[in-house]
Amino acid sequence: MRAALNRLRRRRWRLLFFRTLFGEASAGALRPATRLSPTVCIEHEGALALADDVFIGHFCFIEASAGVRIGRGTQVTNFVSMVSHSTHRAVRVAAGLSGAELEAVVMRAPIVIGERCFIGPHSTIEAGTTLGHGTLVAAHARVRGAFADFAVLAGSPARVVGDTREADERWLAAHPDLQSAYQRWRQGLGS
Numbered sequence: 001m002r003a004a005l006n007r008l009r010r011r012r013w014r015l016l017f018f019r020t021l022f023g024e025a026s027a028g029a030l031r032p033a034t035r036l037s038p039t040v041c042i043e044h045e046g047a048l049a050l051a052d053d054v055f056i057g058h059f060c061f062i063e064a065s066a067g068v069r070i071g072r073g074t075q076v077t078n079f080v081s082m083v084s085h086s087t088h089r090a091v092r093v094a095a096g097l098s099g100a101e102l103e104a105v106v107m108r109a110p111i112v113i114g115e116r117c118f119i120g121p122h123s124t125i126e127a128g129t130t131l132g133h134g135t136l137v138a139a140h141a142r143v144r145g146a147f148a149d150f151a152v153l154a155g156s157p158a159r160v161v162g163d164t165r166e167a168d169e170r171w172l173a174a175h176p177d178l179q180s181a182y183q184r185w186r187q188g189l190g191s
Contacts, residue, residue, distance in 0.1 A: 026051075027049045031051065031052040031053075033052050034053060034054045035055045035056070037056060037057050037058040037078075039058045040056050040058075040059075040060045041060070041061045041062070042062045043063045043065065044065040047064040047067045047084075048062060048067075048070075049068070051074075051115070052072055054072070054074050054076070055076065056076045057075075057079075057080070058079070059078055060078065060079065060080045060081070060082075061082070063083045064082075064084055064111075065085050065108065066109055066127060067084060068082055068110065069111070071113055071114045071116070072116070073115055074115065074118070075117070075118050077120055077121045080119050080121065080123050083127060084110055085107060085108040085109075086127050107127050107128070111129050112131070113129075114132050114149065115133045115134070115185075115189065117131050117134065117135045117137070119137045120136075120137050123137050123138075123139065123140060123141045124143065125137075126143060126144040127144075129143050129144055129145060130145075131153075132147055132150065132151060133149045134165075134189075135150065136151075136152045136164050137153045137158065138155075138158075138161075141155060141156060142156040143158040144157060150163050150164045151164070168182065
């Protein structure tokens with residue numbers, strides 16, 4: 001009896017509070033296939049540009065004051081942080097210690113994420129990061145910098161540890177019916 005009651009409670013909770021929302025508006029256009037969890041925290045929403053078919057999971061934090069652009073088909077899993085500015089130096093270098101103005105030590109730069117990327121859970125995407133199309137970010141990675149298309153990134157700080165095309169080849173060999181769609185997408189990227 002107790003288990004049935006708990007299942008009912010969880011089902012109600014999910015329907016009311018953790019239901020993924022479809023049809024986000026971004027950059028002046030409706031994105032009908034974009035899905036955001038209601039637990040996503042977005043600061044400076046006007047500077048966030050989402051393409052269509054983007055998924056952003058539960059408990060993500062997106063700080064977009066310097067701009068964040070997420071490409072079509074990208075999946076951002078749960079507990080991911082994207083921060084387009086950082087004051088990590090300011091607490092040590094600002095007025096209290098050096099007399100410097102706070103703005104002089106704040107790092108501010110846009111984040112650009114290409115098409116069909118995957119951002120693993122508990123990852124941090126820092127200011128000034130550019131991820132190429134088809135990039136995979138492993139769980140718990142701390143990403144800063146520019147990375148080419150199809151990179152596999154892991155670690156803290158993140159480093160290139162592979163190429164998603166190698167895994168794609170193995171997967172497409174097992175699913176040849178998807179080969180033509182994959183090739184059309186790659187040609188559309190110019191790679």
